[in-house]
Amino acid sequence: MKTMNTPLTPSVSRRSFILGSGGLALGLSFGLTQTELALAQAPGAGGFGPNSWINIGLDGVVTLMSPASEMGQGTMTAMPMLLAEEMDLDWSQVRVVQSPNNPKLYGNPRFGGGMTTGASRTVQGYYEPLRLAGAQARLVMVNAAAQAMGVPAAELRTEASRVIHSSGRAMTYADIAKVAKVPAELPKVDKSMLKPMAQFRLIGKDIPRVDVPAKSSGQALYGIDQRLPGMLWASVLRAPVQGETPESVDDTAARAVAGVKNVVRLPYGVAVVADSFYTAKMARDQLKVVWTQKAKARAQNSDTMRAEYIKRAQNLDDKGVAFIAHGDAAKQLAGATRTFSATYTSEMVSHICLEPMNCTARVDGDKIEVWAPAQSASFVTGTVAGAGGFKPENIKVNITLLGGGFGRRVEADYAADAALVAKAMPGTPIQVIWTREDDMTHDKYRPMTGQHLVAGVDAQGKLVGLLHRVVSEGVYARVVPPAFKASGGKDAPVMEGTEITYDIPDHSVQFMIEDRGIQAGFWRAVGPGYTKFAIETLIDEVARGVKADPLAYRMDLLKKHPRGQAVLKAVGEMSQWGQAKLPQGHALGLAFSDAWNTYCGMVVQVSIEKGRPKVHKVWSAVDCGHALQPQNVQAQIEGSVIFGLSAALHEHMDFRAGEPQQTNLNKYQVLRANETPEVIVKVMPTDNHPGGIGEVGLPPLAPAMANAIASINGKRLRALPLPMV
């Protein structure tokens, strides 16, 4: 029988950092104060720590910190690999631990130094800092070896956790760790000292992911698997409509259920605490709650919302906020030889992280410790501080493995549940688990959108102007209002993907914000999921309209972008674009994506079966710059293709009077194995800073499908999910 302390794998224990983050640790590049530096330098459990990311055990095992949340994207392998690459570590002797929640030491510069994982920014944000940390640690080892061996450092090189002298004499890093002292001043490192691409030993090789063995045997531990002595379970009744709160509560029947330990009123619901989750949930169903009837969401019906969004998107007098204003698109469109215009819609969609939202917490006086499968320790800290009145320095957040994230776990409302219930029962560990129904009713959906696009071409058929209008609920507007205001009302995640590398001289993007009270949030490829759908289907329509081949037309638009051209050319060759002999009724469709600083060309082979598109095959060529783990890049592209296919074919949340009509998987279809196409991905590394990869396959999938359908029957599909054809 498994005990609660079973490590994730022998080499990857996400708890071991609690025992000792080890060695002599030094702040590297995150601007530590002297006090913090002194704290960080306190001796640890043994071994030698050239800096806060790395500890070299006397037994030769090197422990590396992984700062981001592992949700299937492979970050727990990718981040440590960057340290190991520059430090010339023997990868077989590396052990990975989840870093503590310490933004000053481990924060992501791409999130203003916050401990947040999302928006495809982990590799993008940590690529240089972690390589520099590895390079610096390598120098510390070399200098210490030089002293120990009595030779000049210039005569030393490093390989596989060893420092080797030109004479052939060598010391292992473990030997050095026994005698080394952290220098008073750490060696200075800069970008020019990093390895050139040709010298990579780990980056670009298919290193197996460190979390895979435990995830292939049922041993991996997620947030929901957290166990603490004396722990109780809680289930929270929330309102049937977002935004309502309890007016009155009768908990007599719930309290009478055997096994119930407590009923706790929350500002937004009622928690039942019991000795098992099932008891808590059954008792919760006995609560009689009268809810307020004042929420904004209550007035919302999907059909009317959609109609209003379309109308607003088409009303060119309502200019909203200028998100992009390059040149004078209006003037170009007025003078264009021909214009193409189209209106698009997308429905709200849910995340369905397979691990339902959950959180575990224990309160001890004015301190609280939290275990959360969360994408952001910073958001968890903020939420727990805000909801429970704890001081940030009294909140300890442990990030567990995540059973799916997809943007949902950036926000931390489940942590408020755990904090509030744990605060009501000091000393008792509380695990709050949401049901799937809770999850789908109180999700932060990819927003419904209405988009209207107008493209103008000159007499030669060249694109001269593009107007792109997006109507949507805000995401930043709700989640980070100060940042939203500071940006002048530009809601970046909502509008992501409207920036394009196509060479269109006059390009105008307008954002018309809605505030309907149904929460919109981060989702996998949130903005590009619908903005690229609109752009890439309209470009295709324009190309066909001017009698150009859609691939050749895009190549022309990418004249100044060789990386974009290269992926399109490659995917054209992979799919035999223009020459493929396809079965009767099949067609190919093409799309391009440039989001997250990664270039992706995609072709899909589609037929129509019983009025629905069927995808047989997907080809994709991807240039993400330095590809850390090519096999994982393929897996992420394929995963996001399938996520996108699921959304394009099946997914929609419908609301009537603010109530979601789909609250579990019997009403909300997601893609299953038998609908899965073959996905062929060609990774085309280039010597560029890495772009994001976890979301890249999603944006081009739906427009490529719609473009293929147009080739089959001439019908342009302009709604997500794709309508009957």
Next chain:
Amino acid sequence: MVRMKVNGEAVSVDAKPETPLLWVIREKLNLTGTKFGCGIAQCGACTVHLNGEPVRSCSLPVSAAEGKDITTVEGLMKTPTGQALQAGWVKAQAPQCGYCQSGQLMTAAKVISVVKKNLSRTEILEAMSGNICRCGTYNQIASAVSHAQKTLQGGKA
């Protein structure tokens, strides 16, 4: 008290008879490999074997397990089939978030135990379509199952 055999060991647990088997396994027996996903037998994350047959433990009252043999992913991993499956999963680098994979493994174990011929990708995907993977690892699972099947047949995988 409900008496049953779990992974070969006789256990008796004190639980309300209508309690879903899932919560007994996870909370009373502390076998957390079996996962909660939807609670209505749609996603397959909670799949265990009851007398060798895959069942959705989230929707099966523990009373229905009285006197029966239950195998969870922890038990499966002690068998040659389980080990071959794990090796196949690792070779294909199949899991991403990994949360659904216990259920996938339990279904796969049944699939390869009843079919002797080498299954095609399409046949495996069809047989595995009761288990949802939100990360989209279906093709890698198909390749992992195929690998395990070949290993167990003694052929070269």
